[in-house]
Amino acid sequence: MDERPADTTIRTTCPYCGVGCGVLATPRPDGSVAIAGDPAHPANFGRLCSKGSALGETLGLEERLLFPTIAGARANWDDALSRVAERFTATIAEHGRDSVAFYVSGQLLTEDYYIANKLMKGFIGSANIDTNSRLCMASSVAGHRRAFGSDTVPGTYEDLEQADLIVLVGSNLAWCHPVLYQRIAAAKAARPQMKIVLVDPRRTASADLADLHLPIAADGDTALFAGLLPFLAEAGAIHCDYVARHTDGFVEALRRARGMRLPHVAEATGLDSRQVQAFYELFARTEKVVTVYSQGVNQSVTGTDKVNAIINCHLATGRIGRPGMGPFSVTGQPNAMGGREVGGMANMLAAHMAIEDPAHRSLVRDFWDARAMPDRAGLKAVDMFRAVADGRIRALWIIGTNPVVSMPDADAVKAALAACPFVVVSDVVARNDTLPFADVALPAAAWGEKDGTVTNSERRISRQRPFLPLPGEARPDWAIIADVARRMGFADGFSHASAADVFDEHARLSAYGNAGERDFDIGALAGLDQCGYDALPPVQWPQPRTVTSHGSGDASVEATAALANDGSRFFGDGDFFHPDRRARFVAVDVAPRRRLGKGRFLLNTGRVRDHWHTMTRTGRSARLSAHVAEPFVDVHPADAAAQGIAEAGLVTVRSGIGAAIVRCRTTDRQSRGSVFVPMHWSDEFSGSGRIDAVVAPAVDPVSGQPGLKATEVSIAPFPAVWFGFAITRSRPDPHGLDYFALARAEAGWRMELAGLAPQADPSAFATALLEAPDRAQMLAFHDTTTGAHRFAAFDGEALIGALWIARDPVAVSRVWAAGQLGDAHNAVRDRFRLLAGRGGADRPDPGAIVCSCFSVGVNEIATAVTTGRAITVEAVGAALKAGTNCGSCRSEIKGIIDDARLANTA
Incomplete structure (x- = not known):
């Protein structure tokens, strides 16, 4: 491939989630690449999330596989x-x-x-x-095929902006699909009467936009939507003409769901019956409803039934394939x-x-x-x-x-x-x-x-x-x-x-023997030469070369290069892809709510805002690693107290097949009886953070998708006798440590560490970990009474690394400390500040990063709030830029503001 001119901007597509954002990439003469959102791309209109914005930081060739x-x-x-x-x-x-x-x-x-x-x-x-x-989405595929006769997503992103009610089911859009979340937030700001319901065991960041949060028990979604179906019937919300003309199986699906009255639904879902009724009434009276679902639905041993229970409600009301309405599976990967x-x-x-x-x-x-x-x-x-x-x-x-x-x-x-x-x-x-x-x-x-x-x-x-x-x-x-x-x-x-040859064959196959019997048809894109392929704009399928009415023999008409919006939706007028062209209601069974013994919890796994899959890309970015730098478990404070687990302590999460060691975060956003651990950490970045080694391999019998969100586990304190935090210029060797977590820093690495046995010689340990050469100047502090040891190694004015050890999790300003790796250290005062683990008044600690897009820390936001400089999310954005790009940190900013108000009124 020819090297392109450094001043050429290339339109491409983000490689992260299924939103499919357009990206403008501009290679620079110094070898870096400037990244911006593509304002012309209809998925994002110029918006990018924190991960997309940081793509230029992940393109280096270090640690690349470059030869067989x-x-x-x-x-x-x-x-x-x-x-x-x-x-x-x-x-x-x-x-x-x-x-x-x-x-x-x-x-x-x-x-x-x-x-x-x-x-x-x-x-x-x-x-x-x-x-x-x-x-990530096999249950959606299976549910679509059962209901529609094909794996067809009926709607478009515009439906999210046109809906009067959006139901987010097992979908933390704010963190996992931030650009879609911001499109919804903008629509709600323009139309405050738009309602949003979040169905999720956790009060995630997406709850901050929701009018109603339903903290549903794990795998309770089937019961919730099975119960909605008879409620809709009794409320007179069934679209009888649509059901009669375009569907089959409604009577049996309704009969199977008849027993799911409000008390039964409340029992099966763990929800208050008044919450359930409020949701049902809102759904029944709102015509333009979009139900967005993602991994909380799919990653379940009953995932396919969950999908069909949702689709049943949209088929019954005819709320499908028309502007602002329909079931919407949001995929997790860029090309799922x-x-x-x-x-x-x-x-x-x-x-x-x-x-x-x-x-x-x-x-x-x-x-x-x-x-x-x-x-x-x-x-x-x-x-x-x-x-x-x-x-x-x-x-x-x-x-x-x-x-x-x-x-x-x-x-x-x-x-x-x-x-x-x-x-x-x-x-x-x-x-x-x-x-x-x-x-x-x-x-x-x-x-x-x-x-x-x-x-x-x-x-x-x-x-x-x-x-x-x-x-x-x-x-x-x-x-x-x-x-x-x-x-x-x-x-x-x-x-x-x-690749153009391959695409052409793919397009021709989609049209082969297809006179409208199959949903996927991009025959109009067949025959593109290399120039046409290179210039291909974003285009929504179907793109048939000809459009023929089913079974009528009517003459064909040429398809346009890009279909009108109404033409890009499916099923508004029926015409499904089963042989009789009718949709199928699927009668689902509701399993009883899962009960756990004392001291047992359900493990829920998922994503964090700034990392992706197993971190082979995002782990290269110091900015993305600054928000969450090590694997953690979210535990409700009451559950943590009952298990003797301290905030910021280490926790062993154990199932019948494996165990992981992660940091404890106590939060009342987590439901009691369940815990959440992100799935990103590998042995490359953590000695024991591979949480999927703990997850049971049970699968949905229809889709084969694993139930990654409901493994029974125990949680217990990890009995470390010392804790440490280190910053180093070169990647440290964690060999022999009982616990470690590595993360990139701007000029090196940061590392959490802990041990089960006391350090016999802390100085020797520090010298080895920091890889300090003989010529290095080692500054040290020891307090044998408290077990505190601090070290900083210098080569001239350059900081080689620093290590802090204590009997409890060390109180060091991580972001400030990691930032010292790129600074010169000549003054004695600065070197002793480094040992103390925090800067002085002239070098304030920004605190843990909240806004990754602009590297704004919690202390900076809190200062702006407490001084009165910014007392709203919008004002914080104006003062510090935080929350003004992808917006996925806005809920955290609001939390900081709320905490400051509580402190002022205490």
Whole structure:
């Protein structure tokens, strides 16, 4: 790929969540890249969240995988690709087609996904290709297919702004999809009569915009929406004409739900019956309702039933496919939708066709001129790794994901990979928890180098365009896979010369044999040459070459290049994708509320605001690491007290399969009887923070999606006898520590640490940890009575590092201390301030970072509030810029303001 001019701004798409924000990337002469939101992109109109704003800080080549390896040793591409092809071919010959598998990622581009799926299903002849998207939206797929006959998201982002009621179910938009949250916040500010209901066990940041928060018990969503259906019937809110003309199964779904009266719903959900009634009445009387749901619905052993219980209510009221109304699944990954489009899951075929449908299999077989086609679904993610463990799968290719961290029962996944005869890993990083198990590692193109398309949660296809040269020997994923396919003897099916060629084939397949019978059709985008592909604007599907009325034989009309908004919605006038063109109500059963024994808790896992997946990208940014720098557990204060757990102490979270050690945060935003731990931390950044090693591998029987939010655990204090905090210029070696958590700092690293046995020689420990050379000047303070030890090592005026040790969590200003790594330290006063762990009046401590976009700390905001300089969120923004970019910190700012008011009135 040619290096582009440094003054050229490239329009591309963010690689994080499913919002699919447009990004303007401008490479600079010094090698940095300026990042801004694209005001012309219809997903974000110029907005970016904190993660998107920091993309330029994650593009360095340090810790990149830049060349292939075989058995950990550098290899050339020819040997590496030949090894992969030969081992897969030999394994298939000896053990059969289902003895091999691909585990891929929602981080892949559609073109990458397409080639991987084509190789596995069309030429190897197995359906053993699944994706980490199985962990985030498989229940939505299953629910859509049961209700609609296809995996169709009916609405658009505009519906969120046009609705009069938005119901957020298991979706913390404020942190996980901040740009959508800000679109809703702006709409509510313009129309204060808009109502928002949050259904979530936690009072998340999204609750601050909500008119009603329902702190539902884990997995109570099915009961809540099953109970809503008969309430709607009795309230006269059923759209009888829509139900009669366009649906089937309403009577049975209603009959099954009849027993869910308000007292039963309250019991099953843990909610007060008055809260339930308030929500039901609001839903019944409001025509324009959008129900947004995400991982709190999907990541459940009853996730598919939850999805269908929600859809049932929208079908019954006819509130679907029209402006401002409909069920809306918000995807977690940038290309989860694109992966679904090309059949990148074990139970799907390309172009939204069904693997169980003989006619669909025939269409794909004919179009691909496939050598072999499976006639049944392959192994879904959890079952796939079980098959690796028991030897049924003997060759596995992992592409763009880190399952040793992200899969449930993660230690079992680690053991399975260790025992697997042949493992291939394609990735962009040189170190993660999965790479040590790779017999062959292949360097892939990263964001900024990749060339292709992604599809966001509203079915909008956008280009990811390259603005950086491919570094080292890295190659695009689709090209790597296609090269292996050719070496396996399938050259006739993999002659693509570019990503544009792959996209063209994908578009042609979507239209092949499709006269409107299938939802996914982008035939109008087929035939693009390289220039047309390069210039492709964001476009929402369907994009059929022709539009034909179903079954009428009417003449076709040419589709426009971009459909009108009404045309981009589905199902407003029925016309579903079951053979009879009618939707299906799904009668769901409600399980009794889960009861726990004394001292037992339900573990809920999820995301934090500024990190992403397993931190292989966001962990490179000091700014993003400043908000939350170590793994934690949120516990209700009463639960913490009952378990003898202190605020900021360390906690062991343990299930029947594993344990993690994390920092305690007590908060009344957490419901009693449950705890929350983020899923991001890996062994690269924490010695024991891999929370998915604690999560049970139970799955939804329909979708195969794991229940990542309701594992029964115990919590107990971790009996550390000393705690420490360190800052270092070079990455410290945590070997031998009982607890550690690493995070980037602007000029080095920050580190939390703790031990179960007293330090025999704190000075020797500090010298080793800080890697202080013999010439270093070591400043030290010891108080053997309190167990406090402090060290700072200098090389001339440069700070090498500092360490603070105490018997309790050390009282050091972390942000201020980490900021000292880049400063000169000549004055004795400054060096002693460093030992004290806080600056003087002339160098105030900003406090823990609240606004990552502008690096504004809690102390700065509190000072602005208490001095009267800013007493509203808007005034804080005007004074400090905090909260004025992505807005995801606005709820925290409001909390600081409220706390200051309480303090003043105390």
